[in-house]
Amino acid sequence: MMQFLPLKKWKSGRYQKEExxxxxxxxxALIPVLRNISSDNDLDIFYSAAEELRLGTNPYxxxxxxxxxxxxxxxxxxxxxxxxxxxxQILKALWMxxxxxxxxxxxxxxxxxxxxxxxxxxTWFLIALAVISYHAVFINLLYGQLTILMLWCCMExxxxxxxxxxxxxxxxxxMGINIKILPVFFFWYFILKKNMKAIFMITAGIAxxxxxxxxxxxxDYHTQIMKDWLGLLNPLNKEHVNTVGEGGxxxxxxxxxxxxxxxxxxxxxxxxxxxxxxxxxxxxxxxFRLFITFLSAWVLLKFIPHKFSGDKAMLAGxxxxxxxxxxxxxxxxxxxxxxxxxxxxxxLHSYIVTGFRPPKGLQIFTLMTMTLMGLIIFFPLLPxxxxxxxxxxxxxxWGMFLFIPNLLLWWKRLPDSGILKExx
Numbered sequence: 001m002m003q004f005l006p007l008k009k010w011k012s013g014r015y016q017k018e019e020x021x022x023x024x025x026x027x028x029a030l031i032p033v034l035r036n037i038s039s040d041n042d043l044d045i046f047y048s049a050a051e052e053l054r055l056g057t058n059p060y061x062x063x064x065x066x067x068x069x070x071x072x073x074x075x076x077x078x079x080x081x082x083x084x085x086x087x088x089q090i091l092k093a094l095w096m097x098x099x100x101x102x103x104x105x106x107x108x109x110x111x112x113x114x115x116x117x118x119x120x121x122x123t124w125f126l127i128a129l130a131v132i133s134y135h136a137v138f139i140n141l142l143y144g145q146l147t148i149l150m151l152w153c154c155m156e157x158x159x160x161x162x163x164x165x166x167x168x169x170x171x172x173x174x175m176g177i178n179i180k181i182l183p184v185f186f187f188w189y190f191i192l193k194k195n196m197k198a199i200f201m202i203t204a205g206i207a208x209x210x211x212x213x214x215x216x217x218x219x220d221y222h223t224q225i226m227k228d229w230l231g232l233l234n235p236l237n238k239e240h241v242n243t244v245g246e247g248g249x250x251x252x253x254x255x256x257x258x259x260x261x262x263x264x265x266x267x268x269x270x271x272x273x274x275x276x277x278x279x280x281x282x283x284x285x286x287x288f289r290l291f292i293t294f295l296s297a298w299v300l301l302k303f304i305p306h307k308f309s310g311d312k313a314m315l316a317g318x319x320x321x322x323x324x325x326x327x328x329x330x331x332x333x334x335x336x337x338x339x340x341x342x343x344x345x346x347x348l349h350s351y352i353v354t355g356f357r358p359p360k361g362l363q364i365f366t367l368m369t370m371t372l373m374g375l376i377i378f379f380p381l382l383p384x385x386x387x388x389x390x391x392x393x394x395x396x397x398w399g400m401f402l403f404i405p406n407l408l409l410w411w412k413r414l415p416d417s418g419i420l421k422e423x424x
Contacts, residue, residue: 043095043144045070047088050080056221060228071232071331072146074213074225076179092144099141102152109155110342113311114349125352129345132375136338139380147338150182151322155342157186158318161198162311170201177202178209181233182325182339188293189321192300250397251332253285258394260284268392292328296321299408309417312346316411319343323407326400334396337373343407344375350414358413369406372399 049059049070059070059077070077083091110129116122140147153176160169176183190198213222249257257263260274261281276284300317308316319342326336347366350356357363370376374396379387390396 040065041092041142041144042068042146043092044088046072046077046080046144047084047091050077051084053077053217053225054081054084056218058225058228060225060232069232071229072180073178073209074217074222074229075209078213078216095144096141099137099148102148103137106148106152106155109159110315110345113159113315114345114353115311116353121353121355125348128348128352129341132344132348132370133341135374135378135380136335136341138378139335140338143335145335146180147335150176150180151338151341154183154186154318154322154339157183157202158314161190161195162314166197166201169198170205173202174205174209177206182329185321185325185328186318188296189300189317192297249331249333250326250336250394250400251330252288252327252397252401253281253330254332255394255397255401256281256284265392271393289328292324295404296324303408303411306416307411307414313417315342316346319346320404320407323400323403327397327404332397332400334374334379334391337375337396337400340373340400340403343403344370347407347410350410356414358410362409362413365402366406366410369399369402372396373403374399 045064045068048064049072052059053074063069080091083094110116111126116126137148139145153172157169157172157176160166160172173183173186187199187202190202210226256276258265258271260272260276262272262275264270299320304313304316304320322339323343326332326339358366367376372395379390382390
């Protein structure tokens with residue numbers, strides 16, 4: 001993660017050498033990513049939906065750019081709506097700036113939670129983390145995605161809850177849930193931790209953010225678009241079961257669709273080895289999600305307390321929950337690997353900073369998993385046939401799927417912390 005540092009820090013000479021290297025590395029992301037200002041991406045969909053909301057039409061009852069639907073909240077569209085008075089390039093430039101600002105905050109939070117100083121090992125850890133994060137940052141900025149925002153909401157929310165700043169923590173999670181629903185999985189985290197205050201604050205935050213548009217939108221209009229929006233999110237909808245239409249989906253549901261159905265996906269070859277029905281795929285998905293639900297409970301309550309303590313235990317629990325999101329939730333793509341970076345940071349930290357060395361076989365498995373995820377190989381540099389194969393065969397999805405057992409196998413080999421504490 002880069003640190004987007006203010007000018008005064010440069011003038012005071014308080015930059016560390018790894019911060020200069022990381023900053024230069026992520027400045028390179030600006031060169032190819034700047035083309036997102038002139039080419040189409042998801043920000044064009046956001047812009048189109050926000051413009052319709054500003055004009056009083058319904059952005060949820062029809063597709064937008066290239067047949068893509070707007071799945072995000074009326075509040076999110078409302079925030080963007082004033083920018084539709086200007087060319088879409090203004091939104092794209094501001095979104096890129098916001099992305100780097102959130103990366104700065106994530107960097108600060110990771111540095112604080114891991115208790116990093118400025119030793120040689122800690123410097124190399126930060127540089128290595130920046131290198132494996134580069135592809136995730138690149139594609140999120142290039143495609144105008146929300147995953148950096150989702151990662152920040154989860155990290156900020158966990159940190160604020162840990163610091164007993166429950167209002168700020170609740171609003172952080174509520175903002176993520178209101179916009180893109182993904183952090184809703186953290187309700188399960190706080191239920192397991194019996195943190196009723198956190199649950200109440202998040203719920204209150206969601207209610208507040210849902211009701212705010214009633215202050216400036218006609219009540220009937222907002223009620224209708226809310227119903228249409230929630231209808232689009234219905235997990236029983238067929239498009240959330242057989243996930244097609246956009247090549248490169250990487251979640252578990254997409255792996256099932258790709259390999260176990262005869263569904264034809266435009267522009268992709270045939271990889272199917274079975275012909276399951278939509279109902280069968282639906283049942284397998286929900287059995288898997290139930291498995292993830294129980295596994296996350298065991299990891300949080302029984303496994304992590306033996307391996308981590310204090311802030312690292314909080315980070316490990318959050319990292320595991322975040323790593324489950326791009327696998328268990330539908331319509332995830334290669335950019336969703338951003339949610340796996342806290343888990344990858346913990347692996348790197350144990351290897352580089354603390355000197356932990358797992359068995360050779362596990363190290364090879366970890367390298368393979370991270371390569372499949374796109375953390376080691378920068379896929380955009382590959383020739384087009386290779387890039388197309390990576391996407392149509394769902395290689396990043398297999399990497400994120402394998403990352404969950406990878407994390408557990410790595411953590412299992414860590415020495416016990418010797419400290420069992422209750423925390424956030």
